[in-house]
Amino acid sequence: MANTSDVIIIGGGIIGAATGYYLAKAGLKVRLFERGYLCSGSTGRCIGGVRQQFTSESSIKLMMRSVELFSEMGRELGTEVHWHPGGYLFLAHDESKKRAFLSNIAVQQSAGLKDVRWVDAAEVRELFSLVETRGLLGGSYCPSDGQAYPFAVVGGYAGKIRELGGSVHAFTEVAGILQEGGRAKGIKTAAGQEHYSNIVINCAGPWARDVGRLGGIEVPVEPERHEALITEGVEYLGMPMLVDYRTDGGYFQQFRHNGQFIGCYTPQPNVPGTSSESTYGFLREMPRRMLKLVPALGEVKVIRQWAGSYEMTPDGNPIVDRTGLGGLYVVAGMCGHGFMLGPAVGEAAAEFIRTGSRGGLLADFALERAFSSREAMK
Amino acid sequence: MAKDLIICRCEDVTEAEVLQAIEQGAATADEVKRLTRAGMGHCQGRTCRRLINQMLARQLGQNVSDQRTVTQRPPLQPVSLKVLAESES
Ligand SMILES: Cc1cc2nc3c(=O)[nH]c(=O)nc-3n(C[C@H](O)[C@H](O)[C@H](O)COP(=O)(O)OP(=O)(O)OC[C@H]3O[C@@H](n4cnc5c(N)ncnc54)[C@H](O)[C@@H]3O)c2cc1C
Numbered sequence: 261m262a263n264t265s266d267v268i269i270i271g272g273g274i275i276g277a278a279t280g281y282y283l284a285k286a287g288l289k290v291r292l293f294e295r296g297y298l299c300s301g302s303t304g305r306c307i308g309g310v311r312q313q314f315t316s317e318s319s320i321k322l323m324m325r326s327v328e329l330f331s332e333m334g335r336e337l338g339t340e341v342h343w344h345p346g347g348y349l350f351l352a353h354d355e356s357k358k359r360a361f362l363s364n365i366a367v368q369q370s371a372g373l374k375d376v377r378w379v380d381a382a383e384v385r386e387l388f389s390l391v392e393t394r395g396l397l398g399g400s401y402c403p404s405d406g407q408a409y410p411f412a413v414v415g416g417y418a419g420k421i422r423e424l425g426g427s428v429h430a431f432t433e434v435a436g437i438l439q440e441g442g443r444a445k446g447i448k449t450a451a452g453q454e455h456y457s458n459i460v461i462n463c464a465g466p467w468a469r470d471v472g473r474l475g476g477i478e479v480p481v482e483p484e485r486h487e488a489l490i491t492e493g494v495e496y497l498g499m500p501m502l503v504d505y506r507t508d509g510g511y512f513q514q515f516r517h518n519g520q521f522i523g524c525y526t527p528q529p530n531v532p533g534t535s536s537e538s539t540y541g542f543l544r545e546m547p548r549r550m551l552k553l554v555p556a557l558g559e560v561k562v563i564r565q566w567a568g569s570y571e572m573t574p575d576g577n578p579i580v581d582r583t584g585l586g587g588l589y590v591v592a593g594m595c596g597h598g599f600m601l602g603p604a605v606g607e608a609a610a611e612f613i614r615t616g617s618r619g620g621l622l623a624d625f626a627l628e629r630a631f632s633s634r635e636a637m638k
Numbered sequence: 639m640a641k642d643l644i645i646c647r648c649e650d651v652t653e654a655e656v657l658q659a660i661e662q663g664a665a666t667a668d669e670v671k672r673l674t675r676a677g678m679g680h681c682q683g684r685t686c687r688r689l690i691n692q693m694l695a696r697q698l699g700q701n702v703s704d705q706r707t708v709t710q711r712p713p714l715q716p717v718s719l720k721v722l723a724e725s726e727s
């Protein structure tokens with residue numbers, strides 16, 4: 261039937277695109293639906309950071325796999341995705357942060373992440389002379405962490421889905437999940453078109469709860485607004501992503517491919533909802549925080565600000581699972597790390613959906629779980 | 639037509655690249671922007687957007703007056719980090 265495929269994916273961000281790609285690569289006919297343009301959700305609003313420095317073994321291993329996939333991605337997708345291992349440096353300005361980082365480093369190393377290490381302030385100065393080291397004890401540094409360009413990654417996956425015989429439907433909202441005998445059997449678009457498939461995957465990111473409800477399933481994902489800004493491109497200065505966890509800190513990096521600085525911070529208190537409104541407060545505050553860490557950037561000009569959503573679960577870990585409705589799956593709730601997790605989560609999710617085998621990497625990501633422990637390096 | 643014609647001067651995007659994005663399925667200036675970076679540069683699309691809309695119209699038979707407008711984001715002019723950091727609330 262013309263409107264039948266092996267898999268229907270709802271959501272054209274990194275998670276839908278990566279999951280769709282790995283399913284298509286395994287020979288399944290994939291149809292992906294996105295209500296806006298590709299990347300119109302969180303993925304096109306993220307700052308493109310990719311790191312392996314997490315606190316739980318499963319996240320560390322998953323991210324090590326993602327870094328492997330990012331580094332091969334240009335060749336695999338036949339397109340430039342601007343992967344660059346520029347590193348991540350988490351800054352410690354007090355003893356308790358330092359202790360926490362040291363114990364994280366031990367966990368990360370025993371999980372196999374060999375190049376992560378503690379660098380003291382003098383070494384930070386030596387490696388990255390532009391970073392302000394007054395009041396700095398040092399940091400947790402992993403040179404194999406890096407960056408990639410979200411639009412290129414998603415565009416690359418989408419192109420491959422089409423090449424492998426699937427289709428990508430932008431500006432097509434899914435308004436209903438078709439059911440028969442307690443199973444999902446397809447979707448209905450807002451324009452009233454029906455598409456049939458025995459596998460429907462909710463990859464709706466911050467909207468995963470709404471999409472879950474179309475199938476009568478509760479998905480515990482809460483959106484939170486995060487603002488960001490980007491500067492004009494200037495000469496590449498070779499600094500890593502800087503992460504400052506203090507309440508007046510933030511995260512920012514410079515893209516190597518075009519020299520733009522891009523950054524954001526976590527607002528206190530957090531701002532629930534999927535609003536993409538940006539504020540003057542952020543436009544003033546983010547530059548202060550950036551200049552506190554790298555004073556030399558004063559003349560660099562901001563050209564754009566925006567906002568997007570983190571998609572939080574109660575314990576800070578994603579959800580990758582089947583649901584109470586047969587044939588309906590959920591791959592969502594990446595908790596602000598979806599871009600970096602995308603390749604490895606997409607690969608593992610595709611494997612799970614095809615074979616039913618969860619493998620070790622998805623062990624912590626069941627839909628029904630206690631949601632008690634928390635990922636600390638958020 | 640000269641395929642290496644620059645459509646977006648800020649981001650060095652050529653006509654051929656915009657055409658390729660349209661072939662890949664981009665049907666709006668917003669999508670062309672996401673695929674090629676045309677419109678993401680220093681001038682934030684003030685120079686290239688009309689050209690891109692005209693290309694979309696030509697390639698896809700769109701009527702320019704029906705095309706979606708592109709989301710405009712602040713600040714309206716580039717402002718240095720220092721000036722922003724020192725600005726009053
Ligand atoms: C400011 C900011 C900075 C960030 N920085 C980073 C970073 O450096 N590194 C990192 O890894 N992560 C970062 N993130 C987080 C990252 O952006 C997200 O975790 C990730 O993009 C989630 O991907 P996704 O595919 O699950 O969701 P999305 O990209 O939001 O995709 C879901 C899609 O589903 C679509 N959709 C929803 N409902 C429907 C429907 N009914 N029918 C059809 N389509 C529908 C939406 O339009 C959307 O495009 C950042 C986020 C923000 C906001």
Ligand code: FES
Binds near residue numbers: 645649
């Ligand atoms: S000419 Fe395209 S952004 Fe300036």
